Structures are given as structure tokens and as C-alpha cells.
Amino acid sequence: MCFRRSSVWIGVAKMVPARQKSVARTPNSVVQRKSKIKSYRQSYQSMTAASRLCLTRALTSLWLNTSRTAPKSDNILDKVDPRQLASLMKTEWQLSYVTPLYQFRYTQLKSYSRQLSAFMAAEKEQVEDGATQNFKVSFSVVHGLVETDYDAETILIQIYSKSFFAGQNEHQKPVWKGWLACVNGNRDYINSLPKEFISLPLFGSSGTEALTALVKSWFQKNFDCCFGSLEINHISLQWLVALWTNYHAESNIKQLQMIWTLPVQPLLQVSYAVNPVDAWELWCSVKGDQPELVKENKVIDIDDVMRLMKGLMGYFYRLFKVDLSAGSLSSVSTALGSAKCRGQIKISNSKCMTTTLTLLTECALLKMPI
């Protein structure tokens, strides 16, 4: 049911030349880019017209957005309930992609909570004969995280352990947390889905493996969807380096730490931690602007990202004569958050939540088989 699509797109993304300003080549047509942001969507449109949700999608030359903009409104706290935002932040999430959900209704969340809780009780009984732990499940909607009107609202799922003695404890910490989100999803893809399907391609979970597996299997049974592990590849990690460094003007990133793994025997890990002010000034010089202008300019291009990485790796090479690109970037972390290539993400500052989730939603959509 889940097709493992060959990751052709990664190769294509690497081959994007440095100054491809005007033309985006697609197998069917040559599409002139009107603006950097729209081009990705246009080329995609020409593809989806010909091939809808079928295997030929593997042949389309999709790639990550080559430029990104900061969100329209600066303060996310105006849009989202701070308590819900707090439950999304400062936790390390394990990411997966999810195929579109069939007949998922936002009006039935309470019923879903009961159903999942019953499902978990039933499954646990089959596994252990001894004392069963009762769970209380809560499905809630996190309004305000989405940017566009075709994105589905984020769903937050929390599982509490029901103890026999205590009453309704409002401040009890959940034993498992998870969420489904779609932030700035691809409009053409979402519009091309049949009406009964909802796209919430990004899934994050925090808790034991056993509980995560239970939740996933309930979703699979009820909404005919499929989960798969989502790794964060090196291009996305490099984007995060640039995006988070770009936020230094608004919120001190404390340090920019990148960890590479070099393929030698035994495995060598290189941690490269840059002073935040120096990282920010390097970023401004890469963008070619004064710091004030860089702060106002909301658009970041992939060329900027590549130049920043080239600068950092070049400085390293000049001193150590070690080529970091021989290894793989495995983790990026700043005070704003941290990301690991195995698909773990932690967001510590609400300012970059939307940009980070946008990037991850794109990764999820690209990795999905259908």
C-alpha cells in the first residue's frame, strides 16, 4: 500500500545551479519563472495536471522550495493559544510523514478521543495479562498555526495516564504527546485531493515507542492512511542553519552548533560551534546587505544558504584541511531549536515555529509516496 518512491528529488536538488534565476526545467515544458516563490508551484502544476496521485509522480522533478519567506505576522503568540504553543515547544519530537486521512472530521474529536482510549485499552489487554494501565486521550485543535486557508488546522493529541486515586488533575503531565500538522502545504497538491481526504502530512510524537505504535495503528485502521519515518536530509538541515541564523537579530541564538559525522574507522564526530554574533555577521555578508536591511528582508534564497555553508566549511578547511562535505551533517542546534538527521526536531522559540514547520511540511510532502 505504501510505495517506497525512489528519492530522485534529492539528486535534483543538489544539481540546482547557483544562479538559476529565470528558467525551471521540467520534463514536459520549460516554465518561465515569474517570481522565485511561485515557480516551484507552477512547475508542480504542470506536472500534477498530467499525473495525479499515481506512480508517475516519481518522475516529476520536484524539489524543495528554493526560496522562503518569513511568515506574514511577526508574533505567533497573537494567533495561537500560549498554552497549546507551550505544549508544542521545548520537546524533542520524532517526525513521520502521513498520507492523507480519509474522512477525518474536526467535529468528531471527542469521539476520536474515546475511540483511541478504548483501542489502547483493548490492545494493552492482549499484550499484558497483569494490571492494565488506563489511558485518557485528548484530541484538540491548535488554531492559528496555519498560514493559508487551504491548510488543515493542527491537531494535538495528548495521552494521560488515568490513575484510580486522583481525580481530574488539570496539571497532570501527559505520558505521550503527538501532533499532526500542515503548514504552508503545497496548494496544488491539497486541491488535487478528493473531497473526503484531508492532508496533514507532518506527524510528531514524543513518548514511548509502544504508545507511538498504538496511536499510528489506530490512525491507520480508522483513516486508511500510512505512516513512514521522516529523516531530515542535509539540504533541509542547511536550510535550518540559515533560517535560524537569520533570526539572530530578533532573538539571540546563543550559538550555532553543527555536528558532522565523518565516515572513518572508528566514526569521527565533528562539532562546529560558532559564536552567534560572528555567525550573524557572516550571514549578513553573504546576503550582501547591512544588518538592518537583512533583518527587514524576509526572503531567503537557496544561494544564500549555499554561500553561508560554503563560508563555514571553507573556514574549517583552511584550518584543518578536513573536507566536511566528505561526511554528513547530522545535527544543527541553536537556542531556537535543534534538528537531527534521524528526524528529530525541537523548537524552543515560538518565533521560528512557522518557518520550521513549513520546511518540515515540505519535506513530508516530498517524501510521501502518494
Add this chain to the structure above:
Amino acid sequence: MEDQMKSLLRQLVRRIPIRFLKVTLEKWGRLTVAQQQNIDFTQTKWALADELIAYSEENRLTLRHITELEMIYVIDNPNQGMWHAFQLVDPESDAPAVELMQFKEQFKSHLNELVRNVSVKMKKNTDEAVWIRIAWGDSCSRPNNMRPTYVVHYLQTPYVFVTRLTSKQKTLLSQAMIIATRHQAIKDAHLSGRNFSAIRDLLMQEYEQVFPAKYPSALVERNQIAALPNIEREQAEAEVNRLQMACEAFGGGKLPQLQSVVYKLETKFKDPSNQTFTEREKPFNCVVTFTSKNLLESLRHCASSGIASTPITPLLSSIPRRGRNYFVITDKVSGPSSQINPTV
């Protein structure tokens, strides 16, 4: 039996794995043959500790005997905890003549002068190392045997290796050490690791060193994989050269097991494609850490496989050559051109 003795004995039993406990107890020799044979090593550690406490009480052992047991275990299994290396500098004229008894006497008496309540135990090992166990106390409290410091010094060498130490204890220890060894000062050697034998071998250069040779055939023959006679390897010569340079820089054969090296960099950023940043006056500050199960082997493999370009940069080859794994690198301002040289 005193509480401190019991706690120390329990702590030791918890810490020492069962497979080493039997051997260590035998070496210790404070239990009778019958007691030794009666011990049931399959019981839980708590019960085992109880049994040993009972035997120690029977044999009327003192705290000194228990610390002896700890010392035997640590000397046989030194690769635990964090070790830091120090170096004695500016020897007096009679420094080379310091011999064991004199060193022991001087060290003990000076440390006792500096610290009111301190318990010192010294032992000379077969490999000429002097092992010192220090339990620190102060004017109000008795020596704390639960958190001792271990010091190892090889007489006639300037090296001193130390486990955990607070800054106050460091000053006191340094004082006692320089007086006892007839030196004027002691400085941080900037070398630390979990593996005592590794940092000792590195500082004393006791590992296989490879020197430049015109015909490096011995090394090559040992390391080259069996080549098929009809296939000529295009890169063979380059590979041999890289391997030779890698071994010259880091050593051949088995290398001392260092875990990490830290570089604190404060040098100017230079990039021909980024003129604006190159012209910046301020240095570019960052901290680079290389971590691995065996750092030197990883770096050697980097060099021989081409990930690190040869000739190996002095920043990396300084690790074995200067025997340190913490560097602060700044620009050495010498004349019109500034060079990158490790300066500390």
C-alpha cells in the same frame, strides 16, 4: 565497624564488577583462605557487601586496609573516570636526583603542612610509577574517603596525572608536588581523557612512531590489501603516500585511545569569494570538537583516505606531537602577513 568504612566497602563492591572482584580480593590478601573460598559471588551485591563487612569485622580490619583494596583495584583498572595531565617545569639542579623515599617523605610532610586533615597513601608500581591516593579533609572535617584523588607520577619525568580535583585542592597538590620533586612550577598539560594508559602513552611517546623513510615498503606491505596481479590500481602511489604521511603524523599500529580534542579558534576569517567578511577586523570565534572512540585512529584514517588533505595540518598533528588535546588558536601577528600557528 565505623560507618565510613562500611560505606566505603559498599561503594567499592558496587563499583567493582564481579569478574574483577575475586582477583582484587585475592591480591588484597586480607581475607583468610577459608573466607575467600566461602564468598558466594552469585549473590546480590548488597548481600556480598554485607558478607565482606562481616569478614572485615572478624579480621579487625581498619579504614587503611579498605583504602588499600580500592587502590589495588584502581591501579589494575585505571581507565575509568577522567584523568588530567600536568607537567612540572623549571627543575632545580638536584631534581634528577630525587629518589623514591625522599619524594614520598617530602610529599607527605608538605601536604600535611598545607592541609590539616588529609590522608595520603603512596604505592610504587612495577613500572616505576608512584601512585598516590589522597583523601581530602579540612580544619573542621575528617578526610573524605568516598571521593579521593588519585595522582600518578613517574619519577625522573616531569609528568603528573591526576583524577578529580577541585581548584582549591589543585593549588595544594601543586604546591606539595613541586616541593617534593624539586621543581619551580607545574602547569596544565592540556591533555585529558578517560583512558589513563592512553594519555600516559601519548605524553611519554610510548606508541609506535613512524619516521620519514625513503622506502616505506614495510609499512605499505603491512597495510596494503591483497591486489590482484592483473589489475593495476590507478591511485596506488597516491594512496601509499597518504598512508605514509598519516602514519608519520599520528603513529603506526595501535594508537593511544584519546576520546576528544577541543580547539578554541579565534582567527580571522579569510575567503576569497567573500571580500566583505575577509576585511573584518574582528576574529571569527568558534569552538571545534572532534570526538571518537579512538580519536587518533580516526584522524589517521581521515588522512590516509583523503578526507584530510596531506600534508597534515599542524593543528591536527600537534595532538600526538605535543601531547595535548586542548588548544586555543589565535592569529600569530608577525609582520605584514598573519599566519595561523597554534599559539597558547
